[in-house]
Structures are given as structure tokens and as C-alpha cells.
Amino acid sequence: MGTGQDERIIVAGTGPTGLIAALGLAVIGMPVTLVGPAASREDRRTTALMTPALAELDKLGVLADLAPRTAPLKVMRIVDATRRLIRSPVVTFRAAEIGEDHFGLNMPNRELNAALEAAVARRPAIDWQHDLVAGWVTGSDKVTARLGDGTTVEGLLAVAADGRLSPAREAAGIRTSVRSYPQAALVLNFEHDRGHGFISTEFHTETGPFTQVPLPGNRSSLVWVVKPKTAEELMALDDASLSIRIEEQMQSMLGRIAVEPGRQVYPLGATLPARFARNRIALVGEAAHVFPPIGAQGLNLGIRDVRDLVATVAENRSDPGADKALAAYDGKRRPDVLARAGAVNLLNLSLLSDMLPAQLARSAGLGIVGGLAPLRALFMREGLQPGSGFARALTDLREQIRR
Numbered sequence: 001m002g003t004g005q006d007e008r009i010i011v012a013g014t015g016p017t018g019l020i021a022a023l024g025l026a027v028i029g030m031p032v033t034l035v036g037p038a039a040s041r042e043d044r045r046t047t048a049l050m051t052p053a054l055a056e057l058d059k060l061g062v063l064a065d066l067a068p069r070t071a072p073l074k075v076m077r078i079v080d081a082t083r084r085l086i087r088s089p090v091v092t093f094r095a096a097e098i099g100e101d102h103f104g105l106n107m108p109n110r111e112l113n114a115a116l117e118a119a120v121a122r123r124p125a126i127d128w129q130h131d132l133v134a135g136w137v138t139g140s141d142k143v144t145a146r147l148g149d150g151t152t153v154e155g156l157l158a159v160a161a162d163g164r165l166s167p168a169r170e171a172a173g174i175r176t177s178v179r180s181y182p183q184a185a186l187v188l189n190f191e192h193d194r195g196h197g198f199i200s201t202e203f204h205t206e207t208g209p210f211t212q213v214p215l216p217g218n219r220s221s222l223v224w225v226v227k228p229k230t231a232e233e234l235m236a237l238d239d240a241s242l243s244i245r246i247e248e249q250m251q252s253m254l255g256r257i258a259v260e261p262g263r264q265v266y267p268l269g270a271t272l273p274a275r276f277a278r279n280r281i282a283l284v285g286e287a288a289h290v291f292p293p294i295g296a297q298g299l300n301l302g303i304r305d306v307r308d309l310v311a312t313v314a315e316n317r318s319d320p321g322a323d324k325a326l327a328a329y330d331g332k333r334r335p336d337v338l339a340r341a342g343a344v345n346l347l348n349l350s351l352l353s354d355m356l357p358a359q360l361a362r363s364a365g366l367g368i369v370g371g372l373a374p375l376r377a378l379f380m381r382e383g384l385q386p387g388s389g390f391a392r393a394l395t396d397l398r399e400q401i402r403r
């Protein structure tokens with residue numbers, strides 16, 4: 001294929017996935033044009049990234065700066081806080097049980113984005129255009145992005161990291177299935193009297209999970225999934241009243257609570273594409289999958305998208321946007337994304353469902369996992385790195401048979 005400008009890869013979108021994609025591609029020596037605005041400093045969310053995702057960030061040279069501003073997740077607990085007939089016992093996952101110090105690190109999105117932006121600035125192979133893509137033209141041998149200022153950029157491949165509404169995905173002609181849930185996530189950070197002991201607790205309620213995740217010091221982040229109307233009511237409360245509501249919900253587990261300024265509400269939904277790449281455009285991050293924030297999946301999965309895309313590009317350097325390369329990428333991402341999306345959506349729906357069989361299945365499932373150490377270990381390894389839990393379980397089984 002062509003040389004120089006033609007070999008460029010266009011990355012559209014400068015959320016965490018776009019920045020990570022640009023870095024990953026630059027690391028393997030591809031010239032990249034990154035298009036998108038500077039990250040919003042208003043994002044109050046935090047992101048829990050598991051150890052495999054952290055290893056990818058380390059390869060990009062961003063983890064060392066970031067680590068001091070994160071909190072390790074050593075224990076993850078699920079508490080059934082529904083008032084239903086059938087409830088599950090508390091399920092506790094300890095990293096130490098599978099020989100790890102922690103499952104991952106929780107970090108403020110603002111810190112993550114700032115560290116990624118700084119790493120992008122250090123890479124001369126990345127040409128960052130602080131603009132939006134205004135239009136796309138896909139051809140058989142190249143893809144062209146028209147920017148807001150009227151200039152154009154050509155590439156062999158475009159990476160759609162432009163979020164849940166992804167204009168690039170639409171330009172590729174990729175259909176999606178979209179589902180909106182009768183739920184919204186209230187997001188905030190808070191201080192508390194007692195130490196969190198690096199334990200994250202997910203309370204399952206009838207409207208969705210209420211998840212506390214440790215931050216450095218006596219601080220935690222909260223993602224509270226409720227009905228959209230309840231989210232509005234909670235947003236309208238003053239800090240003192242909201243702090244009391246949160247303390248009640250947590251059964252005073254962390255003592256007195258003081259919410260910090262800057263609450264936000266995110267509507268919840270799920271989106272999946274019919275395919276993960278087409279017409280020289282490959283989808284990553286929320287352009288490729290959106291689902292409710294249960295079990296810290298979204299960006300962990302986005303980072304696996306980038307890992308697989310970078311590997312595919314490395315194997316198809318002469319034309320990373322060719323149909324063969326796009327089919328290989330689609331084949332790599334499909335099982336992982338569909339399995340994760342299926343599990344998260346099912347768990348979410350089982351919480352919302354008033355039907356006894358759904359509650360029974362959820363409760364029995366969590367009960368079995370919580371009660372059996374080998375099964376717990378399998379789930380923990382699976383949660384960290386898909387496939388590894390089952391691979392280890394098979395190895396253990398083989399060893400037992402040999403003995």
C-alpha cells in the first residue's frame with residue numbers, strides 16, 4: 001500500500017479509549033492523527049481498572065505517574081440489600097485468595113485523562129488535532145475525515161473512539177442494538193470517618209447497584225443506580241441530607257459521611273454493534289459497547305479492544321484497514337464483548353425483575369459462588385483476565401487427577 005501520509009491511522013475521539021488507542025498505535029511505530037477536544041475536567045467519575053488493564057497502561061508509560069493518586073482494591077464484596085423474599089448471602093472476593101495483592105486500582109477520571117494527555121504530548125508520532133470530525137468518506141483503499149476547520153485527513157484505518165453515539169460507526173454503516181434502562185447513575189465522591197480498608201462494597205438494591213469504591217485516604221467514590229426520578233430527587237438534596245441518605249444506605253459501615261461538591265447523573269443504557277469493524281473503521285470503547293456500570297467493566301473492556309486492535313494492526317502493517325484485518329479484529333472482540341455485555345445486562349435485569357425465578361437464579365448463583373472457594377477463585381481470575389480463570393481451573397483439575 002501507500003507510503004507517508006497514506007499509512008496514517010486516524011483516531012477519532014479523545015476520551016480515555018481514544019487516547020490509549022493513539023498511544024498504543026504510536027508505540028508500535030504507526031503514525032497517528034488524533035482528532036478530538038481536550039478531556040473535560042468536569043468528569044467527577046472514578047474508574048476501577050483491573051490488573052490486566054493496568055499492565056497495558058504501564059506499557060504506555062502512564063502508570064508510574066498515576067499510581068500515587070489511586071487506591072488499590074484488595075477486597076470486593078457484594079451485599080444483597082433488596083427487601084425481597086429470596087436474598088443471597090454476602091459474597092466476598094479477596095485478592096489474597098488468588099495470590100494477588102489487589103484486583104486493581106481506583107482512580108479519578110480527571111487524573112487518568114490528564115496522565116494520558118501528557119503521555120500523548122510526549123509522542124511525536126501522534127499529531128493531535130483539537131477539533132471534531134465533521135464528516136467521513138470511506139473508500140476501498142482509504143478513509144478520509146473532514147475536520148471542523150474544513151481540512152481533511154486520510155488514513156488506511158480509522159479508529160472510532162468517539163463514544164456511545166459514534167458518528168464514525170454510523171459512517172461505517174454499522175447497525176447497533178440500543179436499549180435504554182429505567183435507571184440513572186448518581187455519581188459523587190465522599191469522605192468518611194472510618195477507614196475503608198481498601199474494600200469496595202456493591203449493595204444490590206431493587207433499582208440497581210449502590211457501589212462504594214475506595215479512593216486514597218478516608219475517601220470513596222459512589223455510583224448509585226436508581227430510577228431517573230429518584231436521581232433527580234437526590235440531586236436536589238443539600239449536602240447534609242444527601243450524606244445522611246448515603247450513610248443509611250451503607251448501614252453506617254464507614255461511619256459519618258460528608259459528600260464532596262460535584263455530583264453528576266448518567267442515564268443508563270446498553271448498545272452493541274452488529275460488527276466491530278467495517279469499511280476501514282474499527283470500533284473501540286463506548287463506540288463498540290455500552291452497558292450499565294456494574295462490576296467495573298466498561299473501560300477495562302475498552303482497553304482490551306485497544307490491545308486487540310494494536311495486535312491486529314501489527315500483524316497487518318501493510319494495510320491495517322483491509323477487510324482481512326478488520327475481520328480478524330471482529331473475530332477477536334466478538335466473544336469477549338458479547339460475554340461481558342450478556343453477564344452485566346442479565347445481572348442488572350435480575351435486580352430489576354420482580355419475578356421470583358430471576359431472583360432465585362441470581363441469589364442461587366451468588367450463593368454458590370460465595371460458598372465455594374474454588375468457584376470464587378475461578379470467578380476472580382475470570383474477572384481479571386477472561387479465559388484465565390477457566391484455564392487455571394482446568395490446570396488445577398488435571399493436577400488433582402494426576403495426584
Ligand SMILES: Cc1cc2nc3c(=O)[nH]c(=O)nc-3n(C[C@H](O)[C@H](O)[C@H](O)COP(=O)(O)OP(=O)(O)OC[C@H]3O[C@@H](n4cnc5c(N)ncnc54)[C@H](O)[C@@H]3O)c2cc1C
Nearest residue numbers: 013014015016017036048132133162163285286298299300
Ligand atoms: C457512572 C459510570 C461509572 C463507570 N465506572 C467504570 C469503572 O469503574 N471501570 C470501568 O472500566 N469503566 C467504568 N465506566 C465506563 C467508562 O467510563 C467508559 O467505558 C469510558 O468512559 C468510555 O470511554 P470512551 O473513550 O470510549 O468514550 P468517551 O469518554 O465518551 O469519549 C468519547 C470522545 O469522543 C469525542 N467525540 C465525539 N464525537 C466526536 C467527533 N465527531 N470527532 C472527534 N471526537 C468526537 C468526545 O468529545 C469524547 O472525547 C463507568 C461508566 C459510568 C457511566
